Amino acid sequence: MIQIENLHKSFDGHEVFKGISLEIPKGLVLALIGLSGCGKSVLLKHVAGLIKPEKGRVVVDGKEMGKDRGKALRALRDRLGFLFQGGALFDSLNVFENVAFPLKEKTRLSHPLIQARVLKELENVGLSGSEYKYPSQISGGMVKRAALARSLVGDPEIMLFDEPTTGLDPVTGQSIIELIDACHQRLHFTGIIVTHEISRISPIVDRIAMLHEGVVWAQGTPSEFFSFEDPVVRAFLGEASKCRS
């Protein structure tokens, strides 16, 4: 379970969060939406412990992020996967080495076991045959798939997705969404997906929350969310559907 309690954060005097509170029960996936620059990715990085809150706290399965250091923090992060917007693949390693990296560095698995596991994960994301290509040699969609494989190879219990479909064509974007759904069915992780593509993401998420003016402006199940009469929500959904059409 992820609990975000009364989170405050400012950058250069600009208050990004003015008391964000959210709760994501175990095994459920939340879509986080909002205008560009409203702090969605910043919130994700708070959950991952990459940014420390000024006030408030993020609690993951009873443990407060940002409080623990060293081994305790590493243990918490072992259970966490993060899909970065740009993939964040190591550009000096090929796809296979990228996916194998966490296993090589953090486990004592033998080379054949690592190889089998990586190849299986790459097959799951549809990247069989591209193992020995470098990130600069593959398309944006393939980078996202490879990054997804890397973040899933450790069987995380919590997955954070930072705009997984941004910059992709609709077909590739849809395939990534389906892939995320398939992975969720397989691993049952608790997840947060930061996205602008609410109508396409909504079928695979359990809840939707909208950030606006530094607070959680609206939240609910997808069906509740789409029936909200709030003008800010309506405006966002209206523009989002225009973009989609």
Place this chain on the structure above:
Amino acid sequence: MFDLIKRFGALTIEYTRRMGVMGLFLFKAIVFMVIPPLKFFRFLKQIRFIGLQSVVVILLTGAFSGMVLGFQGFYSLSRFGSDAFLGPMVGLALIKELGPVISALMVTGRAGSAIAAEIGIMRMSEQIDALELMGLNPYRYLVVPNLLAAMISLPLLTAIFDVVGIFGGYLIGGKLLGVGAGTYFGEMASYVEMQDVWEGIYKSFSFGIIIAWVCCFKGYYAGIFTGFGSEGVSRATTQAVVLSSVLILVWDYFMTSILF
């Protein structure tokens, strides 16, 4: 006026903070260097990059520095009828001063800039965040191998520079201008002491620390202290080279004047 003082104060605080962050960065790097595990293959890769791949540039600069010293030394000394002391002059100048300093400046330009750019790009493209999120320590992967490799490579490169430079000086002074080999090397052996060699080694060792520290730091904090995007990386790289070079010269002065 009040505004000016306020801005000056804010700037002073900011730069003091950055210096603190930089000091802490070195402290952490040394701590993680001492505490195992060492990422051995990355360390070997960096030895190859910082050390082995700098040999050609060191050979070239060493040879020509020695040759210039041979020329200048001979013409200066011959005015006083002391051209027999060309060997000690070239030897001492190279071993105590020029060898460590020029080698360090060459390595800064060749390897230091690349280290800053590589780590800077990793920071910008969130690769360092990815490392952290895997529960891995970025210092162990990015900083410690560079620091250790530079500490080992610099004294060795300086030794190569010194030897090639001494022979370069002999090529000009001995072969071209007529100072005999016996005089050149004999006088050098009489006047250059082991303490002088150690001085050069200590200096190059400390320059290795400076190069790796500054260049890794600038890359690691690209985007935080230098602005975002490719411009941020280019600024980090420039600052890394400039600051390393300045620190090498300043530290060289202090080591020469205080420690020796």
